[in-house]
Amino acid sequence: MxxxxxxxxxxxxxxxxxxxSRGVGRMVYERVFPEVVGKPLREMPLVHGRTELDIMYEALRSHDVEPTEHLFRRLSAALAEGFRAVADELAERGxxxxxxxxxxxxxxxxxxxxxxxxxxxxxxxxxxxxxxxxxxxxxxxxxxxxxxxxxxxxxxxxxxxxxxxxxxxxxxxxxxxxxxxxxxxxxxxxxxxxxxxxxxxxxxxxxxxxxxxxxxxxxxxxxxxxxxxxxxxxxxx
Ligand SMILES: [Mg+2]
Incomplete structure (x- = not known):
């Protein structure tokens, strides 16, 4: 065979x-980032083609926050929760x-x-x-x-x-x-x-x-x- x-x-x-997803992803990021990091998201890194770990790394660095495993894990969990909360809106808008x-x-x-x-x-x-x-x-x-x-x-x-x-x-x-x-x-x-x-x-x-x-x-x-x-x-x- x-x-x-x-x-x-x-x-x-x-x-x-x-x-x-027509803006839903960015909306989730803007909600989640301040909750986890304690700072508003001033600017979003370019996301096209990049891995989430890479985006997080740059987002944290550009907000003067040291990227750590712990923060990556917390951001990942918060992003998942954030997307779960807007899944219906995602289906509608996207x-x-x-x-x-x-x-x-x-x-x-x-x-x-x-x-x-x-x-x-x-x-x-x-x-x-x-x-x-x-x-x-x-x-x-x-x-x-x-x-x-x-x-x-x-x-x-x-x-x-x-x-x-x-x-x-x-x-x-x-x-x-x-x-x-x-x-x-x-x-x-x-x-x-x-x-x-x-x-x-x-x-x-x-x-x-x-x-x-x-x-x-x-x-x-x-x-x-x-x-x-x-x-x-x-x-x-
Ligand atoms: Mg793509």
Missing amino acids: TGKTRKRLVLWDIDRTLIE RVLPGVRNALAGLAAEPTMHQGVLTGNTAEVARIKLEAFGLDRHLDLSTSAFGDDHRERPELVTIARERAARRFRTPIPVEHVVLIGDTPADVHAALSTGARVIAVATGVYSVDELLAAGASSVLETLTPSRFRRALESVFSE
């Missing part, structure tokens, strides 16, 4: 790849990006494809966001990696592969992994580890910017037929 070894791991970024539901459902029907996420969100916030939009059923969070697993996004590729290898009891070659994301950071995480990447220009970065970051496959939106072709093409590289 070679079926197992041919398993492809498809790892989706969440924000601006699967969904848009949206699933065009093509996403079809793309996820289409791949879910294929036994050689296994879908998870590779996201800068913490595991708990990722779960809350995906559940709010009903996207969790096609995504295996036990073969995924999150922004509270490691500060550096490329490290998340290894973490997700290790989790998938444990789950399937067989190693997952890195060239059998594809990341789908909307930022140069997603592209870099893939290229620096040997994973494949499909970039989608549904965030703040244009097709040209994503090509310039090194992605060989960039889609303007997640049109299911184009996505399928892109997937075939990255795995035949």
Whole structure:
């Protein structure tokens, strides 16, 4: 049987790849940060493509607070609680990006494809966001990696592969992994580890910017037929 070894791991970024939360994330941050840190959030670091640990680190530093494990843990817990409290509002104000539901459902029907996420969100916030939009059923969070697993996004590729290898009891070659994301950071995480990447220009970065970051496959939106072709093409590289 070679079926197992041919398993492809498809790892989706969440924000601006699967969904848009349209300001809800920032609202939660503005509520939670002063509660935990004791200072108002004067400025928010750039968040696109970054892990939550990295965002927290910079947010704390820029407010003259020493980043500690303890603060990271408290901020993570408060963020999860904050997102849980606004899950209904998130579902109402935010949206699933065009093509996403079809793309996820289409791949879910294929036994050689296994879908998870590779996201800068913490595991708990990722779960809350995906559940709010009903996207969790096609995504295996036990073969995924999150922004509270490691500060550096490329490290998340290894973490997700290790989790998938444990789950399937067989190693997952890195060239059998594809990341789908909307930022140069997603592209870099893939290229620096040997994973494949499909970039989608549904965030703040244009097709040209994503090509310039090194992605060989960039889609303007997640049109299911184009996505399928892109997937075939990255795995035949
Ligand atoms: Mg994103």
